[in-house]
Amino acid sequence: MLEGVNVALGVSGSIAAVTVVELAHELRRQGASVRGVMTDSARGIIHPWAVEFATETDVVTEITGRVEHVELCGREGWADVLLVAPATANTVGKIASAVDDTPVTTCATTALGAGVPVVVVPAMHEPMYDHPGVLDAIDRVESWGVEFVDPRIEEGKAKIAGEAAIVTAVARATTEHTLAGTHVVVTAGATAEAIDPVRVLTNRASGKTGRAVARACHVRGADVTLIHDGGDVHYADAVSVESAAEMRDAVLAAVGGGDDANGADALVSAAAISDYTVEAAPGKLRSGEPRRLDLEPTPKLLDGVREENPELPIVGFKTETSGDDDAMIDAARGLRDRVDCAFVVANDASVMGDDDTRxxxxDRDDVVAFSGSKTALGSEAAARLAAELD
Incomplete structure (x- = not known):
């Protein structure tokens, strides 16, 4: 997700500085190069050698005649983005006031003047985060285009955001916003049909691909609604559903209809939606005896969306178990032609649940093979969608 991105990592004196070693490793795992910058207070919490170990580069702990702030964050500097993680209340206030009396705040002043993207990750006690002056400082700095990554409010503390949220924010700050101004609805994961209050019929879909597409659309500047089978996410407005009927209702509501000004600009349907449902028993079915279930077909989601939205760009996903490319292509073309999809992603079912995919x-003209991580697949799908909407 961060291939080729140069990250200047500014560390200030929050106790959350102890997480910086693993954060630097994660940034590098995602393809970034990282160079550390530390305040004196941060050095009292974590030794610069630890940051040097994590980044495999020298750490800036003072500004010398080398003018390290310009070398890193100037107009011709090394960094593609300045990431301040963690950022204390003191550091946020100084950035807002252009006070540059630490290596980190000096880099921030330089980056903001040079037009280098800045991402700030606050971490402090909750009362400090709620201080009117701190909130005003955050608002002011956000108005300059700085991206803040919201902390996790737990145990009276505004704790540093998780690594995935920070990586996403860095990617969003360094990626061209080819989907800016668009609302993209994405479905992900499996649906489940209740047999009784305990048991369900479902499938093996993990939702990794759909969530990767949603994240990649967010990184490219889209407002994303993710309709899926599990919980909140940091990169989209998430709607959790269980059954095919719930999925259909949620998608139709999110997409809107016809000329709905609040509707979607595109739908990416990556969820594995149940093809059959059953009439659920009111009580738990007793075990130990044969059962026969009468399966009823569920309405096709994309057909319903297309009926209400004749012009909506739709990206479909089609899973096949044969492993034969010709069969996958034929199935994808059938879906493409029936629903008038912009393009269809044909999946090999053997990779369900894996991190990598094939x-x-x-699309309307050709077939392109892809192999790699589901994160990379999400990026490719988002890029193709952006080209379709251009």
Whole structure:
């Protein structure tokens, strides 16, 4: 997600500085190069050698005649983004007031003047985070285009955000916003049909691909609604559903209809939606005896969306178990032609639940094979969608 991105990592004196070693490792795992910058207070919490170990580069602990702030964050500097993580109340206030009396705040002043993207990750006690002056400082700095990553409010503390949220914010700050101004609805994961209050019929879909697409659309500047089978996410407005009927209702509501000004600009349907449902028993079915379930087909989601939204760009996903490319292409073309999809991603079912995948992009003109991580697949799908909406 951060291939080729140069990150200047500013560390200030929050106790959350102890997480910086793993954060630096994660940034590098995602493809970034990282160079550390530390305040004196941060050095009292974590030794610069630890940051040097994590980044494999020298750490800036003072500004010398080398003018390290310009070398890193000037107009011709090394960094593509300045990430201040963690950022204390003191550091946020100084950035807002252009006070540059630490290596980190000096880099921030330089970056903001040079037009280098800045991402700030606050971490402090909750009363400090709620201080009117701190909130005013955050608002002011955000108005300059700085991206803040919201902390996790737990145990009376505004704790540093998780690594995934920080990586996403850095990616969003350094990626061209080719989907800016668009609302993209994405479905992900499996649906489940209740047999009784305890048991369900479902499938093996993990939702990794759909959530990767949603994250990649967010990184490219889109407002994303993710309709899926599990909980909140940091990169989208999330709607949790269980059954195919709930998925259909949620998608139709999010997409809107016809000329709905609040509707979606595109739908990416990556969820594995149940093809059959059953009439659920009111009580738990007793075990130990044969059962017969009468399966009823569920309405096709994309057909319903297309009926209400004749012009909506739709990206479909089609899963096949044969492993044969020709069969996958034929199935994808059938879906493409029936629903008038912008393109269809044909999946090999054998990779369900894995981190890597093998797919075929089938559009109106050609077929393109893809192999790699589901994160990379999400990026490719978002890029193709952006080209479709351009």
């Amino acid at each position: 797919t075929l992009f089938v």
